[in-house]
Amino acid sequence: MSAELYTAENAPEGARPLLEAVQKKMGGFLPNLYRQMAGVPGVLDTYLMLSDRFGGTSFTPAEQQLVLLTASVRNGCVYCVAAHSSGARMAKLDKGSINAIRDGAAIEDARLQALRSFTEAAIASRGKVEESALSEFTSHGFTRDQAAEVLIGISMKALSNTYARMFDTPLDELLQAMAWEGNDRV
Numbered sequence: 001m002s003a004e005l006y007t008a009e010n011a012p013e014g015a016r017p018l019l020e021a022v023q024k025k026m027g028g029f030l031p032n033l034y035r036q037m038a039g040v041p042g043v044l045d046t047y048l049m050l051s052d053r054f055g056g057t058s059f060t061p062a063e064q065q066l067v068l069l070t071a072s073v074r075n076g077c078v079y080c081v082a083a084h085s086s087g088a089r090m091a092k093l094d095k096g097s098i099n100a101i102r103d104g105a106a107i108e109d110a111r112l113q114a115l116r117s118f119t120e121a122a123i124a125s126r127g128k129v130e131e132s133a134l135s136e137f138t139s140h141g142f143t144r145d146q147a148a149e150v151l152i153g154i155s156m157k158a159l160s161n162t163y164a165r166m167f168d169t170p171l172d173e174l175l176q177a178m179a180w181e182g183n184d185r186v
Contacts, residue, residue, distance in 0.1 A: 003039055004036065004039055005032055005035040005170075006019065006035050007019070008030070011038040011039075012039065012040075012041055014041030014042075014045075015037075015038035015039075015041040015044050015045075018038070018045060018048060019035070019038055019044075022048070029172075029174060031083065031172055032079070032170050033079060033083070033160060033163070033169050036163070036167055036169055037163060043159070043163065046159065047160055050155055050156035051156055053152050054068075054149075054152045054153045054156055057146070057149040057153075058143075058146055058149060059146065060091075061091035061092075062088065062091040062092050063112075065084055065091045065093055066088065066097065066115055066116060067115065067153035067154070068080070068084045068087070068156070068157055069081065069087075069088055069098065069101050069102075070101055070115075070116045070119045070120060071119060071123060071153060071157035071158075072161055073101055073102060073104070073180075074119075074120055074123050074124070075123070075157060075158070075162070076165070076182055077157075077160070077161035077165055078171070078179075078180055078181075079164040079170075079171055079175075080157065081178075081180040081182075082171055082178040082179050083175055083178075085098055085102060085178040085180065086174075086175055086177075086178045093112075094109075096108060097109060097112055101116060102180055111141060111142075114137050114140035114142065115140075115142065115150075117133070117136065118133060118134070118142070118150060119153070119154065122151065122154055123154055127151075134147060
């Protein structure tokens with residue numbers, strides 16, 4: 001099933017200002033995911049609100065992208081893996097960490113691997129994270145509050161990963177270089 005790709009000019013009334021703001025913020029670029037979500041303005045508004053809230057967490061931009069990329073890989077979202085691989089590069093997450101997440105390999109940096117492992121554990125257990133996973137997470141300098149902040153990123157990706165898979169969001173030309181074949185970890 002596919003959804004229409006809207007622009008700021010032809011989107012439903014409630015989505016127009018949202019798309020205009022995104023386009024301005026992204027230097028004229030309007031991702032296909034947002035263009036599709038615009039068909040249901042409440043979905044786009046919710047996604048943008050979650051993105052804004054996650055951007056305000058105590059994680060660095062690189063750590064935020066690590067969480068989003070990890071969730072996207074775990075959820076098997078081809079579109080979002082490409083988008084967050086690109087976002088991770090812009091946020092200065094090292095190429096080795098990005099490739100490790102995409103390939104299902106361990107990240108060399110123990111702190112980043114702890115963040116990734118905790119994110120995966122929270123998704124896999126649907127929040128029923130073992131105390132040992134939380135202890136491993138906090139032993140690398142993260143806090144229990146940050147464990148809760150990870151949930152904002154997971155929630156954001158639950159919405160966009162499911163949406164992009166459900167509506168076959170086409171990969172933007174700009175993201176083609178970061179295309180991902182997917183995996184069967186879904």
